[in-house]
Amino acid sequence: MQDTHSTSAVNNFRKAVAAGDFLVTAEVAPPKGADSTHMIEMAATLKGRVHAVNITDGSRAVLGMSSLAASVILLQHGIEPICQMACRDRNRIALQADLMGAHALGIRNILALTGDPVKAGDHPDAKAVFDLESVRLLQLIRKMNQGVDFNDKALNDGALDLFTGAAVDPQSASWSGLQSRFEKKIEAGAQFFQSQLITDFERLEKFMDKIASGYNKPILAGIFLLKSAKNAQFINRMVPGVNIPDHIIDRLAKAKYPLEEGMKIAAEQVQIARQLCQGVHMMAVKKEDAIAPILDLAGVEKVN
Known part of the structure; x- marks a missing residue:
């Protein structure tokens, strides 16, 4: 039987990257349970406003529907996903199996992540895997795109064609560590970067000038909707590296x-980021329907 997905898979995000467009992505959490109605409704508000929608993979080590399954559901509703894949819960066999499955189902964008520590989440006694971490996952995907598995054995039933990205934290306390990790991810095959929540835009500018400028890979600045002072204080307490x-x-x-x-x-932060880098990654936890109005306030045009 012919693989119909390989020719029909959506990859407008990759085209926008190649065209040098100002990139807009947004994050949507998968459901906790079998009903994906709310996730679909929230993602639908982003149609025509973002190039792709990230589906988180156990963010903060909190249980949710499989990012792969949720990404396929979005694809079925005409929304291009970026499927996040974390190393925390899978060994190299499971990661390769999921990557092959994702490709066969029409998913083309993968964000390779190490994953948050289990102790931070809602199943603190779960067994963490961490067989690989994000750099080695990027290397693995590059191999599979070249038609071989982790052990350099041929993928007899066809190479993958995945467009891979990685996370970056320009506000990292260790400048040398930030540079080293960023460069390793570039060498491993990262084609785009989405940043953690940015509050220090001077630091972002320094990162863009001193580190990112030499590599011609798009950086999408993380913009987070703060819903109240209490919400902001909570994030300061609970999210490492954010101030x-x-x-x-x-x-x-x-x-x-x-x-x-x-x-x-x-919206003001989107406007600042637009002067510094090639895109924004919008995060509005449980309020994803506020993202399009924020983009309107910032004067960001609809995407093709």
Whole structure:
């Protein structure tokens, strides 16, 4: 039987990267349970506004539907996914099996991640795997794109054609560590980067000038919708490496309508990021329908 997906798979995101477009992606959480209605509704609000929608893979080590399955559901609804794949829960056999399955089902964009520690999540006694980490996962995908498996044995039933990205944290405390890790991911085959939540745009600018500028790979700055001062304080406490400045927290605290203020702040950050890098990665936990209005406020045009 002929593989119909290989010719019909959606990959407009890759085309937008190649064209040098200003890139917009957004994150949607998969459901916890069998009903994907809410996820589909939230993702549908992003149609025509983003180039692709990330489906998280056990973000913060919290249980959710398989990112692969959720990505396929989005694809069936005409929404191009970026399927996140973390090393925390799978060994190299399972990772390769999922990558082959993803490709066969029409998924082309993969974000290769190490994965958050199990202790951070809702199943702290679960057994972590971490057979590989993100750099080695990128290397593995590159091999599979070349038609061989992890052990350099031929994929007898066809090479993959996956467009792989990686995470980057320009606010990392270790500048040398940031540079080394970024360069290793480039060498391993990363074609695009999505950043963690950015609050220090001077640091982002330094990263773009001193490190990223020499590699011609798109960096998408992580823009996070803060819903209230309490929400911002919670993130400062719970998310390592993030420091939301007091002036933003004060602004949210004084606002009559904190959510609207948070949307204005996010839109301002999109405008700043647009001057510094090739894209933005929008995150609005449980409020994904606010992303399109934020992009409107920021003056970001609809995507083709």
